[in-house]
Amino acid sequence: MVSGPAPKADSLPIAEDVLARALDAGATEAEVLVMADDLALTRFANSEIHQNVAETSVSVNLRFVLGRRIATISTGRSDDAGLADLVERAAAIARTCDELEDWAGLPGPDPTGPSTGHAAAYAAFATSTADATPELRAAGVRAVIAAADEQGVLAYGSFTTSREEVAVANSAGIRSHEQRTSAQLLTVHMSPNGGTGYAERAATDVTNIDPEGIGREAAARAKATDHPISVPAGDYPVVLEPYAVVDILDMLGYVGFSGLAVEEGRSFSEPGRRVGSDLVTIIDDGANTSGLPMAFDYEGVRKERVVLIENGVCRDVVYDAQTAARASRRSTGHGLPAPNPVGPFPLNMVMSHGSTPHDELISGIDRGLLVTRFHYTNPVHPKLAIITGMTRDGTFLIEGGKVVAPVRNLRFTQSYLDALAGVSAVGRDLRTLRGSFGAVVVPALRIDSWTFTGTTEH
Amino acid sequence: MRDLTDRALDTAASLGAGYADVRIVRRRDESISVKSGRLEGVASGETDGFGVRVLVDGAWGFASSHHLELAEADRVAALAVRIARASGTALRTRVQLDNRPPAHGRYETPLAEDPFAVPVETKIGHLIEADRAAGGVAGVTFTESTYGAQREEKTFAASDGSYVEQVITHLGAAVEANAIEGDEHQRRSYPDAGGGWRAAGYEYIRGLDLVGKAGQYAEEAVALLSAPQCPSGIATVVLDPSQLYLQVHESCGHPTELDRVYGTEASYAGTSFLTTDKLDAGFRYGSDLVTIVADATAPMGMGTFGWDDEGVEAQSVPLIRNGILAGYLTSRETAPRIGRSSGGAMRADGWNRIPLIRMTNINLLPVDGMSLDDIVADTDDGLYLATNRSWSIDDRRLNFQFATEVAYEIKRGVRGRLFKNPTYTGITYEFWRACDAVGDATSYVMLGTPNCGKGEPSQGAHVGHGVSGARFRNVQVGVGKW
Numbered sequence: 004m005v006s007g008p009a010p011k012a013d014s015l016p017i018a019e020d021v022l023a024r025a026l027d028a029g030a031t032e033a034e035v036l037v038m039a040d041d042l043a044l045t046r047f048a049n050s051e052i053h054q055n056v057a058e059t060s061v062s063v064n065l066r067f068v069l070g071r072r073i074a075t076i077s078t079g080r081s082d083d084a085g086l087a088d089l090v091e092r093a094a095a096i097a098r099t100c101d102e103l104e105d106w107a108g109l110p111g112p113d114p115t116g117p118s119t120g121h122a123a124a125y126a127a128f129a130t131s132t133a134d135a136t137p138e139l140r141a142a143g144v145r146a147v148i149a150a151a152d153e154q155g156v157l158a159y160g161s162f163t164t165s166r167e168e169v170a171v172a173n174s175a176g177i178r179s180h181e182q183r184t185s186a187q188l189l190t191v192h193m194s195p196n197g198g199t200g201y202a203e204r205a206a207t208d209v210t211n212i213d214p215e216g217i218g219r220e221a222a223a224r225a226k227a228t229d230h231p232i233s234v235p236a237g238d239y240p241v242v243l244e245p246y247a248v249v250d251i252l253d254m255l256g257y258v259g260f261s262g263l264a265v266e267e268g269r270s271f272s273e274p275g276r277r278v279g280s281d282l283v284t285i286i287d288d289g290a291n292t293s294g295l296p297m298a299f300d301y302e303g304v305r306k307e308r309v310v311l312i313e314n315g316v317c318r319d320v321v322y323d324a325q326t327a328a329r330a331s332r333r334s335t336g337h338g339l340p341a342p343n344p345v346g347p348f349p350l351n352m353v354m355s356h357g358s359t360p361h362d363e364l365i366s367g368i369d370r371g372l373l374v375t376r377f378h379y380t381n382p383v384h385p386k387l388a389i390i391t392g393m394t395r396d397g398t399f400l401i402e403g404g405k406v407v408a409p410v411r412n413l414r415f416t417q418s419y420l421d422a423l424a425g426v427s428a429v430g431r432d433l434r435t436l437r438g439s440f441g442a443v444v445v446p447a448l449r450i451d452s453w454t455f456t457g458t459t460e461h
Numbered sequence: 462m463r464d465l466t467d468r469a470l471d472t473a474a475s476l477g478a479g480y481a482d483v484r485i486v487r488r489r490d491e492s493i494s495v496k497s498g499r500l501e502g503v504a505s506g507e508t509d510g511f512g513v514r515v516l517v518d519g520a521w522g523f524a525s526s527h528h529l530e531l532a533e534a535d536r537v538a539a540l541a542v543r544i545a546r547a548s549g550t551a552l553r554t555r556v557q558l559d560n561r562p563p564a565h566g567r568y569e570t571p572l573a574e575d576p577f578a579v580p581v582e583t584k585i586g587h588l589i590e591a592d593r594a595a596g597g598v599a600g601v602t603f604t605e606s607t608y609g610a611q612r613e614e615k616t617f618a619a620s621d622g623s624y625v626e627q628v629i630t631h632l633g634a635a636v637e638a639n640a641i642e643g644d645e646h647q648r649r650s651y652p653d654a655g656g657g658w659r660a661a662g663y664e665y666i667r668g669l670d671l672v673g674k675a676g677q678y679a680e681e682a683v684a685l686l687s688a689p690q691c692p693s694g695i696a697t698v699v700l701d702p703s704q705l706y707l708q709v710h711e712s713c714g715h716p717t718e719l720d721r722v723y724g725t726e727a728s729y730a731g732t733s734f735l736t737t738d739k740l741d742a743g744f745r746y747g748s749d750l751v752t753i754v755a756d757a758t759a760p761m762g763m764g765t766f767g768w769d770d771e772g773v774e775a776q777s778v779p780l781i782r783n784g785i786l787a788g789y790l791t792s793r794e795t796a797p798r799i800g801r802s803s804g805g806a807m808r809a810d811g812w813n814r815i816p817l818i819r820m821t822n823i824n825l826l827p828v829d830g831m832s833l834d835d836i837v838a839d840t841d842d843g844l845y846l847a848t849n850r851s852w853s854i855d856d857r858r859l860n861f862q863f864a865t866e867v868a869y870e871i872k873r874g875v876r877g878r879l880f881k882n883p884t885y886t887g888i889t890y891e892f893w894r895a896c897d898a899v900g901d902a903t904s905y906v907m908l909g910t911p912n913c914g915k916g917e918p919s920q921g922a923h924v925g926h927g928v929s930g931a932r933f934r935n936v937q938v939g940v941g942k943w
Contacts, residue, residue, distance in 0.1 A: 044918055045547070048725040052548040056523040056918070057540055058813040060510065079508030079527050092505060099582040101500040101589070137547035145551050159727035161917045191728040267603050268641040342502030344494050344605070378731065381851040383864045384882060386646040389941065391862045391884075393855040395731070414853075414860050414886065416941030456940050457886055459860035460734070 014039050014170035015180040017063060017081055022172045024090045025067055030097075032068035032109050034173035036301055036340055037061065037081075041133075042165040045140040047190075050148045050157045052141065066173075066341045067093035068109070071102035075342045107328030111175040113305045126292040129208035132184035135164035143188060143214035150218025151192050156200075156225045158218065160190030164209055171303030179303035185295050187437050188212050191396055192225035197461060198409065200224025201246060201376050201396035205437045207295055224375065224397045228409035233458060234400060236413060240371035241453040242364045242401070245434040248445040250377045250392070251419050252285065252352045253438040258385040260287070260311050261337075262326035263346025271388055271420055272317045279315035279423030282357055286310050287321060287349035289336065294351050294435055295442035302338035309335050311349065315423070323347040350441030357429025357446060364428050364449045366404035372413075372453070373399040373406055388419040393459070414457035425451040462626075466618035468531050469513045472538035474620060478515035478545070480558065481538070482619035484770060485511040485529070486812035491577065493585055493608040495592040500585060510812035513538045517545035519555025525813040558793040559802050561773055564623040568767025568775075570630040571760075572662025576610040579663045584608055588634065591671035595638040598676055600683035602641040607656055608634040608666070609911070611923075613811075615770075623772040631763050631923050633658030633911065634666050638679035640686050647685035647881060649678040649866055653703045654849050658911045658923065659761045681867060684879055691868050691883035693939030697843035698885055699836055699898075699932045704865050705825070706908040706926035707849045712889040713746075713753050714823040714924070716858035717780050718806075719789040719799070721818070729917050731856025734889070735786065737799055744786040747893030750828050750931075753781040755790055757805055757821035762925030763909040764808075764821030771816060773805035780823070784894070790818050810920035817916050822907070824927035825899065833904035833930040838874040844938060845869040845876055846883055854889075862886040862940060884940040892933060900929035 014037035025033035039061045046054035063086065064077045074096035078089045140162045151158040163186065170180040186209035192200045202220035204212045243251075264270035271278060289297040289306030299305050302324055310318040322330065323338030326347055337347035365373060375397030383389045394412045401407065430447035437443075466483045473481035487509035494501040511534070512525035522545025524537045576584075592606035610632035618624045635657040637650045651657075651674045659665050700708060715721065716733040724732055735744075757764055757775035766775055771793050779787040789799065790806040795818065807816035837845060848866040855861075868883035869876045909925035 042918060043544075046725075046728075046917055047551065048727055049553070049723070050551075051553040052551040053521065053725050054523070054815060054917075055521060055544045055548040056525075056815055057544060058512075058525040058918075060508075060525075060527050060813055062508070073502065075502055075504040077504070077506040077508075079506075079510060081527075096503055096505060096581055099580070099585070100503055101585065103500060137544045138550075141547040141550050148551060157724075159724060161728060163917070189728060193724075193727065267639075269639075269646060271644075342492070342494065342504045344496070344501060344607075378856050379853045381853045383851050383862075383884060383941065384646070384943075386641070386644055389943075391851070391853045391864075391941070393853065393860060395856045412855060412860075414855070414862060416862070416884070418942075454942060457860055457862070457937075459855045459857070459888070461855075461857055461859075 014168045018170040018172035021063060021065055021086055021090065022174065024086065025065060026174060028090050028094045030067050031070055032174045034066040034109050036064040037170045039168040040165060044161055044163045045144055046161045047144050048159045050151055052144055055137065063089060064340055065089055065093050067097045069097045071106040072097045072100040073103055073106065074100055105329060107325055109173045109175045110177065110302050110304050110324040110334050112177050127181060127183040127207060127296045129184050132164050132186050132209040133166040135209050140164065146214035147190050147218035150215055150222050154222040154226050156192045156194040156222055158190050158192050163187045173303060177303035179299040181298050183297065186212055188214055188217055190217060190221045192221040194225045194229050196229035197231060198225040198228035199396045200228060203246065203436055205295065205435050205442060228397055231409040231411045234410045236455045236457050238452050238454050240368045241450050242368065242373045243448045243450065244375045245436060245445045245447055246376040247374045248354065248448055249436050249438045249443050250380050251422065252354060252443050252445060253440060254380060254382065254390050254419055255388060256349045256352060256440060258382055258388055260320050260349050261346040262320050262322040262330055265320050266326060266329060269386055271386060272320050274317055274319065276317045277315050278317055278420045279312055280426045281314045282426050282429045283312055283315045283423050284355040285312045285352060287352050289351045291351060291353055291444065294353065294444045297351060300336045300338040301340045304334045304336040304338065306336035321347045321349050348440060353444040354446060356431050356433050358431050359428040361430055361447060364430055364447055365401055365406060367428060367449055368401045368404060371401045373401055383416060389416065390419055391416045411461055412459050413455040415454060416456040417454045422450050422453065427451050462616045465511065465529060465531060465534050466616065469534040469538045470618060470620050472535045473513060473515045473542055476539055476542040478517050478542055480516040480620055481513065482617065483511055483513045484812060485616040487614045488811055489612045491610045493588055495588045495606040497603045498589065498593045498596045500589065503581060512812050513541045514815055515541045515545050516556055517542055518549055520545045520549035520552045521556060522548055523815045556794055557797060559797045561793065561803060563621050564625045564768050564772035564774065566767060567626045569628040570660050572630055574663040576632045576663040577612060591636045591675045594672050595636050595675035595679040598679035598683060600640055601638050601679050603639050604637065606636045609656060617770065617772055619772055625768050625772060627767050629766060631658055631660050632666065634669060634671060636671050636675045638682040640682040642686050645686055647682050649682040650848055651675065651678045653908055655910045658763060658909055659907065660763050660765050661761050685867060685881045688879040688881040690943050691880040691939045695935055696938045697840055697932065697934050698936045698938065699840060699843060699845045700930060701845065701847035702904065702906050702908060702928045702930050703848045704846050705928040705931055707852055709823055709825050709926050709928060710910060711852055711854045712858060712861055714820040717789050718818045719791045719795040723795060726915065730915055734857045734859050739786050740799060745784055745894060746781045746786050746890055747784040748896045749783045750899045751781055751784045751893055751896055752826045754779050754824050754826065755804065755806060755821045756824055759822040759824060759907060759925060759927055761907045762822030763923035764925040769805040769807045770809045771807040773803045776805050778804035790820060792818050808922055810922060814920045817920060819922045820913065820924040822925035822927060827902045827905040827929040828899040829901050831898055831901060833900040836898045836900060836932050837871055837876055840871045840932065841873055843871040844883065845871055859889050861889060882943060883938065885936050885938045886940050887936055895934045896931050897934055898932035900931065905929040
């Protein structure tokens, strides 16, 4: 009776088994996506561990096609009876569905080679992360807390390690399989004098995360934001730390970088349209090894590098198999698990770095604000990319090119497109972080004007 | 189920757990989506597994698995104990739970027509007909209609002898019409923008009259394209239930979560301004008209159940009584810290998540005297705001900003022309103190959201909100540059 390893899912054999069963059951096309996860998370607050969890799960997703009738069924069971039931339910529902007139069929294999074996597949996995123990995470948390203790502040955060095995098999010949790992450590340090500071790192390999350094960064920021002053709402030039820049990419991905958003007229993106300054280049690249790489998407299609914005000009958006067919394009490998009303999504965005050292981002501002992080952002007008949200965990007043005081948090209501147009300097360092929808690699930015529309009490 | 729960509890105890509970959850989901009159997708999902939560020397551990086997119960219980011991290496205060009687019994969501027994083609037919009714309106760019249903069968057992079984069914349907012209994108949704979810059977969907309502909402989406921009300034606003429910959710529900008050969500969703020194100190949250309860027994509410996921019986807990802070959403761990017993608000998102303090049904109780129509008639100059479009609130739940799909001008007691892109903002307690009218029971309706997010790993929750509409004075509207 020991806590040994969780049972293995063998995801590709399961995918192939279910595919064969679906074809035997009369499917004219079928796609099976298997995702097997081992996730563990150690959470701390008030400088102690208060939640500590682990899970082993598997999800088998079957897209069962009868001509142009499609049903998508999933199960959390991988035993024989569970898989048989999955196929039976899928066949029954598909028979009752209306035909999808413009069904373009499932994607076929990449003519340049299988997704499995792609360079990104090897960079996506680290044994150290897959084998991470509760004791390793607790030791990391203790290091973060020790850094907080040194500065007389309290630590609140989480340390996550996960291993994911993804396999896709379809009747058009796709066989994609990959093991991915990821680790993330984040903390908010809070001082008794009102200061709060944030720090975070994400990596494929947990040994690339430095808990002590993260703890020190957050503690220094928490002490620096003690006794914040109030500044009125209004337009200010800003320096956004990478933690805040993540939100710009997240939101633009959500409202505009998808082939479905373009098809439905919801997106700002049109090839050749200038939306940013010359300094702004954003790509999506699943093979980028400084992020959290993925060789293929949830339809098994190899991820292509897509230039979303180049030197301020919209170039392209991302596609899955169906949106690509309707646009007379090839899938770029950005499909999410079916059924997917959201459309394709860029999960590996990278914003190009510039050449400006961090202190020069700040010294270029006469009077403005340094923003560490945004909180609870939401689109007010998606097509104009007008977003509202709050600052948190480290907001500072800049005067005469220097940080002079911490300030209470502010609300902003700002078009992120206007923000890109106002980028006047880009930091030279990149940081890998977890966004709301995937991994992002981002620099710090200086933006000439940002509209703050409200204040709060802390 | 008994053999697996017994095995997990016995194993945990034998390895040193002072307390343990186990939940076995089987969740079944079904969804249908229709876009611009054509079936986009039919999906059905099923997941089952179990989670074991243990206290070892005052430290928590939790582990879970989808393998419902006795040997796996041993492994998972042992892993939970090992994790708890690791937690103990960074522990400053030992967890103590309140005493509650062992829970026994069974609960099922009352319903007349089982949504999972209604043929899929019938449900598809209803949705396509409604979607096409919206799409048939000239000027509509695209439509999107959704149906969803979820059923959870849950077994909870604890080392104190508790054993309860529950079957909880939720479902929803909604139609959305979108009109786009140039950079302008307007949308109207019915019955609300959150999918129209309730705890009910398919009889609720039949009663929505999606087909009958879809056209008028679509016409409004088109009309908004040429409507004037919502004015900026200080205004009187009347919030329709389709917006007020989310105002209650964000600015009353979340701040009263006691775990948030104690900082355990600080790194993710934030904390709360509602510190415990304000309890029993007469803290004025709102005007005398504002009475809010957390009622886990309310009909059709998605926060209604028999017992929470710690085995605490469903109850109605006063949060704000006549404008004064009266209580919090609590757990067995947090309630004793304010000298109370758990109010039964611990809920987990499936078998692989630990229970957290979550909203149940956070209801703004109706006030006799004025119907919602009376409130409009009583308003000389203002805006009537309906159907949420976006939401945001700071990390202590003070500064909020909402956008709604539509604003109607109110002049001399009459609802008139449309304004597009309405927004309003405020500070939580200032806003609720400026509430000078709450609708009576004639407009009281149970709404809710199926995607309340909290926790790490992320957990979604289905929560309910009973509201009747209300009026607020001196509100900043028309925020930002347009």
